[in-house]
Amino acid sequence: MKYLRLIIKNIGRNKRRTVLTVLSVSVSVFLLATMRSVITTLDSNSKPSGAELRVIVRRNTSLVDAMPESYGDKIAQIPGVRVVTPANWFGGIYKEDRPQNFFAQFYVDAKTIFDVQSEYQVPDSEKAAFQQERTAAMAGRALADKYHWKVGDVIELKGAIYPVNPRLTLRAIYTGPQDNALFFHREYVEEAMGRPGTVGTYRVRLDSPESAPNVMEAIDRMFANSPAPTKTETEAAFQASFVSMLGNVKGLIMGIGIVVVFTISLIAANTMAMSARERFTELAVMKALGFRPGLLLTLVLTEAIAISLIGGLVGALGAKFLYKVTKVDFFGFLQNFDVTTSTVIVGLVVSALIGLFSGGVPAINAARIKIVDGLRRVA
Amino acid sequence: MAETLIELARVTKHYKRDAIEIPVLDEVTLDIARGEFLALMGPSGSGKTTLLNLIAGIDRPSSGKVVVENKDIARLNEKELARWRARHVGFIFQLYNLIPVLNAFENVELPLLLTSLSKKKRRDHVMTALSVVGLEERVNHYPRQLSGGQEQRVAIARAIVTDPTLLVADEPTGDLDAKSADEILDLMKRLNEEFDKTIIMVTHDPHAAGYAHSVLHLEKGVLSKTGGVYEVPTAHN
Ligand SMILES: Nc1ncnc2c1ncn2[C@@H]1O[C@H](COP(=O)(O)OP(=O)(O)OP(=O)(O)O)[C@@H](O)[C@H]1O
Ligand SMILES: [Mg+2]
Numbered sequence: 001m002k003y004l005r006l007i008i009k010n011i012g013r014n015k016r017r018t019v020l021t022v023l024s025v026s027v028s029v030f031l032l033a034t035m036r037s038v039i040t041t042l043d044s045n046s047k048p049s050g051a052e053l054r055v056i057v058r059r060n061t062s063l064v065d066a067m068p069e070s071y072g073d074k075i076a077q078i079p080g081v082r083v084v085t086p087a088n089w090f091g092g093i094y095k096e097d098r099p100q101n102f103f104a105q106f107y108v109d110a111k112t113i114f115d116v117q118s119e120y121q122v123p124d125s126e127k128a129a130f131q132q133e134r135t136a137a138m139a140g141r142a143l144a145d146k147y148h149w150k151v152g153d154v155i156e157l158k159g160a161i162y163p164v165n166p167r168l169t170l171r172a173i174y175t176g177p178q179d180n181a182l183f184f185h186r187e188y189v190e191e192a193m194g195r196p197g198t199v200g201t202y203r204v205r206l207d208s209p210e211s212a213p214n215v216m217e218a219i220d221r222m223f224a225n226s227p228a229p230t231k232t233e234t235e236a237a238f239q240a241s242f243v244s245m246l247g248n249v250k251g252l253i254m255g256i257g258i259v260v261v262f263t264i265s266l267i268a269a270n271t272m273a274m275s276a277r278e279r280f281t282e283l284a285v286m287k288a289l290g291f292r293p294g295l296l297l298t299l300v301l302t303e304a305i306a307i308s309l310i311g312g313l314v315g316a317l318g319a320k321f322l323y324k325v326t327k328v329d330f331f332g333f334l335q336n337f338d339v340t341t342s343t344v345i346v347g348l349v350v351s352a353l354i355g356l357f358s359g360g361v362p363a364i365n366a367a368r369i370k371i372v373d374g375l376r377r378v379a
Numbered sequence: 380m381a382e383t384l385i386e387l388a389r390v391t392k393h394y395k396r397d398a399i400e401i402p403v404l405d406e407v408t409l410d411i412a413r414g415e416f417l418a419l420m421g422p423s424g425s426g427k428t429t430l431l432n433l434i435a436g437i438d439r440p441s442s443g444k445v446v447v448e449n450k451d452i453a454r455l456n457e458k459e460l461a462r463w464r465a466r467h468v469g470f471i472f473q474l475y476n477l478i479p480v481l482n483a484f485e486n487v488e489l490p491l492l493l494t495s496l497s498k499k500k501r502r503d504h505v506m507t508a509l510s511v512v513g514l515e516e517r518v519n520h521y522p523r524q525l526s527g528g529q530e531q532r533v534a535i536a537r538a539i540v541t542d543p544t545l546l547v548a549d550e551p552t553g554d555l556d557a558k559s560a561d562e563i564l565d566l567m568k569r570l571n572e573e574f575d576k577t578i579i580m581v582t583h584d585p586h587a588a589g590y591a592h593s594v595l596h597l598e599k600g601v602l603s604k605t606g607g608v609y610e611v612p613t614a615h616n
Contacts, residue, residue, distance in 0.1 A: 002492050002498070005485065006481070006489075006492075009480040282478055282479075285470075285472070286489070287437075288437050288464065288470055289464070289465065289493070289537075290461045290462065290465025290490060290493050291461070291493065292457075293457070371432075371437040371438070372432055372438045375432075375437075376428075
């Protein structure tokens with residue numbers, strides 16, 4: 001486009017002013033991207049993950065201490081509890097003992113684990129295969145991908161806490177949150193160790209998130225005076241309460257975003273108007289030379305949109321990369337905080353709209369200039 | 380007498396200010412021949428610029444006809460008029476009115492952007508125009524890096540780059556020292572003689588008017604009685 005040079009040179013005309021406009025747009029788009037990301041992150045984190053329907057029972061002393069198997073049935077009696085399943089942390093070594101080979105390993109009850117971790121998605125055939133075979137294992141998708149495991153592969157673990165070296169066959173791969181763990185049969189380990197009948201944790205599925213406080217209290221009270229007192233925790237207590245607040249927070253965030261963008265638009269509009277006013281005579285001269293109103297309008301508008309889009313690009317991509325690099329999670333409140341592609345696009349569209357808005361009036365004025373008035377101003 | 384290029388018939392112009400009509404031009408009738416170099420003189424406020432603007436098609440008469448090359452330009456709509464100006468008129472202003480962010484080359488190229496010429500053709504035309512005004516060495520200079528005389532020469536290059544029939548100049552030397560003014564006037568004379576440009580030049584300076592073939596006096600919107608077109612002795616070379 002032959003007018004490109006003219007537009008670029010006009011953008012560079014008053015560098016300080018252009019830089020300030022770009023900066024103000026980029027800051028506003030940055031804030032907008034941040035706020036929208038808060039919302040999208042909250043949304044994706046608060047998708048029913050099943051966590052709010054779960055409490056975890058462990059010994060009040062340490063994670064290594066265990067509870068008797070008999071607790072399972074007793075917990076199941078408590079009102080509000082739907083299913084109880086035992087899960088032990090195996091903590092074995094895969095291949096060599098190196099930190100990068102560390103991953104979560106649990107031996108569990110292969111039947112009831114799915115009633116508690118109902119968010120895990122497993123093909124029915126794989127689930128059945130995993131449940132039927134005593135030496136079967138199930139891995140999360142991310143974990144399987146990391147080690148290039150396929151269904152049918154043999155996985156050998158070396159016991160570090162327990163004197164057992166399980167030789168497992170991968171029969172199922174699940175997808176879902178926390179898909180980086182390995183599960184295998186409690187039966188297998190118990191048998192190999194001569195049935196000590198100890199349970200590291202009980203995972204308890206509730207009938208509703210609201211019953212969590214009562215159930216937790218009831219469980220711990222039940223075993224308070226036994227030789228193995230318990231401590232029951234929610235997987236995501238605050239997360240659940242957060243979900244209910246979310247509606248209000250969203251409205252507030254949206255409101256702030258709109259105000260910020262509106263303010264910046266006014267500033268940008270003023271800047272554009274100023275720079276167009278200064279060029280009043282020039283625009284009249286161009287018109288005298290034969291530049292038609294529509295062309296002048298296009299040139300001024302393109303300039304405004306370009307300046308604004310540069311700001312938008314800086315702000316949106318800046319937010320994307322800054323949060324990616326710093327891995328901010330806002331003190332744990334916003335796990336996996338991420339500026340999504342759609343947020344980047346929204347930022348660019350908003351910045352283009354700021355440009356359209358700020359350049360609109362000056363562009364129309366430029367198109368409407370009466371040549372003789374524009375020329376008379378100097379003479 | 381040569382062929383008539385411009386024909387004004389009973390051209391009247393008035394401006395409205397607060398419901399009061401300010402008369403500026405009063406039934407001006409005038410023929411200008413092709414190839415003419417006409418100086419337009421008169422006191423400040425007499426309507427010289429207004430008359431020039433009407434001829435150049437950047438303003439419209441209140442009544443009367445402005446015919447240029449057999450075309451009644453007062454009847455053209457905005458778009459047609461813009462196209463007409465781009466093809467037929469070259470503008471030279473007192474304050475040069477170059478675009479400060481464009482260098483000499485780009486300033487001269489500006490009117491050519493409106494044509495369908497290729498980039499290479501545009502370049503050829505620009506370089507030709509700059510060499511006519513003797514500034515081919517200054518293509519990359521910005522207006523602020525040029526003297527007033529040089530700026531005006533770039534502006535003249537911009538005015539002739541589309542090879543228009545008519546050049547209109549409103550006090551082209553009004554802001555220049557005597558030496559630069561003479562250079563500009565010499566250049567305009569050359570454009571008139573060598574390149575057959577019809578030139579209408581508004582000026583306050585009798586010395587400048589001396590470069591023209593003929594001088595026309597305007598007084599309160601009326602061409603002066605003694606006026607009409609009269610020959611001045613060519614005092615300069
Ligand atoms: N847009 C306008 N609105 C109102 N009055 C105007 C306008 N343009 C010109 N005039 C008036 O018309 C008259 C003639 O103006 P014009 O600019 O043609 O004079 P001029 O002969 O070129 O003067 P100068 O030598 O000072 O340039 C002046 O009285 C001026 O105030
Ligand atoms: Mg004037």
